[in-house]
Amino acid sequence: MTTHHLTVLGMTCGHCEKDVSRVVRSVDTDANIRIDRAANAVSIETNQAITAFIVAIVAEGYEATVNT
């Protein structure tokens, strides 16, 4: 598994965190997710390509970019 570090903007409360977690799991049920809302940081450990996660998070209304 690879851990991808994302910056996700627009998470304003705990509901948003759950929302992002749900979306990530909808892409990969086996993904491990860590969210630090104060830092706009989302880590996703997965075997899948990160692009699908970005697309899903953005479709949910958040801004998501991969940290390089």
Ligand SMILES: [Cu+2]
């Ligand atoms: Cu919220």
